[in-house]
Amino acid sequence: MFRKILIANRGEIAVRVIRACREMGIQTVAVYSEADRDALHVRLADQAVCIGPAPSSESYLNIPHILMAALMTEAEAIHPGYGYLSERSSFVQACETQGIQFIGPSAEAVAKMGDKVQARAIAESAGAPVLPGTRGAIRSEEEALQHARAIGFPLLIKAAAGGGGRGIRIVHSEDSLLPSLRIAQSEAQSAFGSPDVYLEKYIPEPRHIEVQVLADAHGTVLHLYERECSLQTPRHQKMIEEAPAPNLRPEVRQALGETAVNIARAVGYQNAGTIEFLMDSEQNFYFIEMNTRLQVEHPVTEAITGIDIVQWQIRIAAGEPLPYQQTDIPIQGHAIEARLTASIPEHDFTPSTGQISQWIAPGGPSVRVDSHLYTGYSVPPFYDPLLAKVIAYAPTRHEAVRRLRRALDETTIAGVQTDREFLMRLIDTPEFHAGEVSTPFVPRLLRGAIATGGERL
Ligand code: ADP
Numbered sequence: 001m002f003r004k005i006l007i008a009n010r011g012e013i014a015v016r017v018i019r020a021c022r023e024m025g026i027q028t029v030a031v032y033s034e035a036d037r038d039a040l041h042v043r044l045a046d047q048a049v050c051i052g053p054a055p056s057s058e059s060y061l062n063i064p065h066i067l068m069a070a071l072m073t074e075a076e077a078i079h080p081g082y083g084y085l086s087e088r089s090s091f092v093q094a095c096e097t098q099g100i101q102f103i104g105p106s107a108e109a110v111a112k113m114g115d116k117v118q119a120r121a122i123a124e125s126a127g128a129p130v131l132p133g134t135r136g137a138i139r140s141e142e143e144a145l146q147h148a149r150a151i152g153f154p155l156l157i158k159a160a161a162g163g164g165g166r167g168i169r170i171v172h173s174e175d176s177l178l179p180s181l182r183i184a185q186s187e188a189q190s191a192f193g194s195p196d197v198y199l200e201k202y203i204p205e206p207r208h209i210e211v212q213v214l215a216d217a218h219g220t221v222l223h224l225y226e227r228e229c230s231l232q233t234p235r236h237q238k239m240i241e242e243a244p245a246p247n248l249r250p251e252v253r254q255a256l257g258e259t260a261v262n263i264a265r266a267v268g269y270q271n272a273g274t275i276e277f278l279m280d281s282e283q284n285f286y287f288i289e290m291n292t293r294l295q296v297e298h299p300v301t302e303a304i305t306g307i308d309i310v311q312w313q314i315r316i317a318a319g320e321p322l323p324y325q326q327t328d329i330p331i332q333g334h335a336i337e338a339r340l341t342a343s344i345p346e347h348d349f350t351p352s353t354g355q356i357s358q359w360i361a362p363g364g365p366s367v368r369v370d371s372h373l374y375t376g377y378s379v380p381p382f383y384d385p386l387l388a389k390v391i392a393y394a395p396t397r398h399e400a401v402r403r404l405r406r407a408l409d410e411t412t413i414a415g416v417q418t419d420r421e422f423l424m425r426l427i428d429t430p431e432f433h434a435g436e437v438s439t440p441f442v443p444r445l446l447r448g449a450i451a452t453g454g455e456r457l
Contacts, residue, residue: 009081014041020310033059035380040372077101086293113290123287126266137196161192165236205438206278211260223257241297242336246435303335303393341385345422357415362407366393
């Protein structure tokens with residue numbers, strides 16, 4: 001096992017990884033930007049190294065400085081968290097070159113799945129259903145027109161290198177295809193460094209269902225069931241996630257798990273990863289992408305399986321075999337996570353910054369709070385607005401919904417504006433209670449198209 005791990009991240013996820021290391025008796029090195037001197041992850045780690053000024057491009061994305069910090073402190077492994085360098089194959093490669101173990105999959109798997117066009121082809125080769133769309137990146141306008149007619153409208157133009165809900169455009173009719181294509185290509189070039197885009201069939205009211213996988217270096221590939229992540233902002237940022245997905249037919253659940261394992265095997269995957277699918281109203285599912293890293297919403301899966309995913313990421317990277325078989329992992333109970341963010345939902349989720357004048361975290365039975373907040377903490381304007389994840393666990397979905405509602409109700413965050421009240425409104429809708437939501441639900445609620453307070457439209 002590693003003696004010391006460097007955590008190349010900040011915020012709640014850096015704190016989460018430090019906690020896992022502590023419980024395993026592993027020393028930790030935090031890295032931080034000048035804006036994060038007083039951050040909780042810096043206080044909790046055994047050592048901390050400043051890696052640059054506030055902007056992420058000069059600090060949390062600064063590969064030479066992060067590698068230097070690891071070498072200086074003699075850390076043997078790097079946990080990248082999510083976001084930042086977690087899905088950069090060049091970083092994985094650079095760690096390998098320096099003899100530092102990257103806690104995640106190989107550079108090759110990251111590169112293959114990071115290209116959504118290639119990922120679709122791999123999924124297809126593994127027998128997974130994919131949405132109708134172009135097989136490769138669009139090479140000419142004639143090709144785009146031809147494919148678009150075959151797929152039908154509306155359709156999506158997606159950036160091959162896109163991620164984080166960015167790089168997706170909807171096209172409603174043939175007249176807007178070519179202008180949208182040109183915009184999408186130039187946006188993809190400036191945002192992701194590659195103009196490659198592809199076309200994909202649009203599903204009108206999809207549910208976002210993803211499957212957690214764990215794969216070791218000895219050929220064992222397991223799935224830890226699915227998460228429902230259909231409650232998303234209009235820009236596809238997830239707001240509430242749960243496991244297991246409500247109202248899922250058992251044979252669909254089984255097929256999802258098997259498909260995810262086949263995809264992971266097809267790419268020679270090791271470590272924790274997530275295979276994302278869209279599901280239509282008949283519960284047909286289609287592969288959309290793989291995230292080759294830890295997800296924000298991993299705690300709901302930990303709650304229902306009893307498996308500490310971060311600790312297993314570390315053990316797998318150290319070469320330990322998974323001691324489970326698929327049949328050893330039952331689903332127990334139900335877990336729901338709400339993301340508290342410093343943002344104003346009614347104003348297009350504009351981020352809010354400021355000093356936290358009061359933070360009272362919720363508690364009580366089976367409530368988990370993953371957060372880097374403390375009273376007096378200043379939320380810097382440079383980073384992701386996630387403040388805390390509140391996770392409620394209970395034997396049944398109904399009880400988990402009530403528990404999450406209770407937990408959010410007793411939470412106090414003063415000093416910045418948050419989405420707390422909006423999250424409670426969401427939870428109070430009859431649609432959420434019934435487990436019947438799809439991705440357009442939050443945008444509709446924001447537009448006032450859904451009645452709240454127990455009354456259906
Ligand atoms: P990213 O990598 O940016 O997260 P994804 O391909 O995972 O992009 O898609 C993000 C979200 O966009 C999905 O959860 C879903 O809400 C929406 N979306 C993606 N593809 C489609 C599609 N073909 N039809 C309808 N909605 C889609």
